[in-house]
Structures are given as C-alpha cells and as structure tokens.
Amino acid sequence: MEAAGNMAGDFTLLAAVSLLSAFQQCHFAWLVGKSRMKHKVMPPAVTGAPEFDRTFRAQQNCVEFYPVFLTVLWTAGWFFNQEVASALGLLYVFARYKYFHGYVQAVKGRLTGFYLNVAIIFCLITLGAAGIVNSFLNEYLDFSIMKKLRKSF
Numbered sequence: 001m002e003a004a005g006n007m008a009g010d011f012t013l014l015a016a017v018s019l020l021s022a023f024q025q026c027h028f029a030w031l032v033g034k035s036r037m038k039h040k041v042m043p044p045a046v047t048g049a050p051e052f053d054r055t056f057r058a059q060q061n062c063v064e065f066y067p068v069f070l071t072v073l074w075t076a077g078w079f080f081n082q083e084v085a086s087a088l089g090l091l092y093v094f095a096r097y098k099y100f101h102g103y104v105q106a107v108k109g110r111l112t113g114f115y116l117n118v119a120i121i122f123c124l125i126t127l128g129a130a131g132i133v134n135s136f137l138n139e140y141l142d143f144s145i146m147k148k149l150r151k152s153f
Contacts, residue, residue, distance in 0.1 A: 079131025
C-alpha cells in the first residue's frame with residue numbers, strides 16, 4: 001500500500017483539480033435539473049423557456065469540453081509540469097463557472113468565460129505537446145530541452 005501512496009502523491013494536484021472539476025460538472029447537472037423543475041420541462045424534452053434552454057446548453061457545452069480538458073490537463077501535468085498544469089486547471093474551473101453562469105443570464109454572457117476556456121485549453125495543449133516532444137527527444141536522442149533551459153537560467 002505504501003508504494004501506491006507514494007505514486008498517488010506524485011499526482012495529488014492533478015487529481016485534486018480533476019475531482020474539483022467533476023464536482024463542478026455534477027453541480028451544473030443539478031442546476032439543469034433545478035431549471036427543469038422551475039420551468040416544468042420534463043425529460044426527455046430539452047427545450048422550454050429561454051432560461052432553461054440557456055442553462056441546458058451551457059451544461060451541455062461544459063460536458064462536451066470536459067474530456068478534452070481532462071486529457072490535456074493530465075498530459076500537460078504528466079509530461080510538462082504538474083504545478084503549472086494544475087494552476088491552469090483551477091483557472092479553467094473558474095472560467096467554466098463564469099461561462100456557465102454568464103450563459104444562464106444571457107447568450108452573450110458566456111463569451112468571457114468561453115474565450116478564457118479556449119485560451120487555457122490551448123495553453124495546456126501546448127505545454128503537453130512540449131513535454132511530449134521533450135520526453136521523446138530525451139528518451140530516443142538523449143537530448144533534453146528542459147535540462148538545457150534549466151542550465152541557462
């Protein structure tokens with residue numbers, strides 16, 4: 001059990017951000033259910049009052065982006081830097097909050113959160129790709145960009 005505990009400790013920040021984001025997804029789903037009751041939109045219907053439509057669409061967009069977020073969060077954290085990836089992950093959760101609640105209020109209200117989410121996803125993809133390239137170069141060509149950068153600074 002000790003070995004598993006040590007391994008888990010290596011990724012505690014990524015796991016914590018992942019769990020927080022999962023709770024957020026559950027909360028958004030709960031808000032859709034609450035909106036269904038408020039506006040009397042019974043399943044399987046997915047349209048109703050404009051406020052319900054925006055709430056449902058906001059939650060669906062969050063669900064659509066979620067696998068991409070988790071993939072790039074863990075890739076960037078594993079191959080580049082866990083702390084940087086986790087910080088970006090927390091910022092992503094905040095931006096998703098802004099997106100969701102902005103969208104519920106008005107369609108244009110989603111834009112700030114959406115643009116921030118896209119920028120964060122792009123950063124995580126870039127960091128993950130850089131980490132994978134560095135890992136590949138280090139493993140197969142015995143050349144580490146990260147080591148060269150650390151020596152320079």
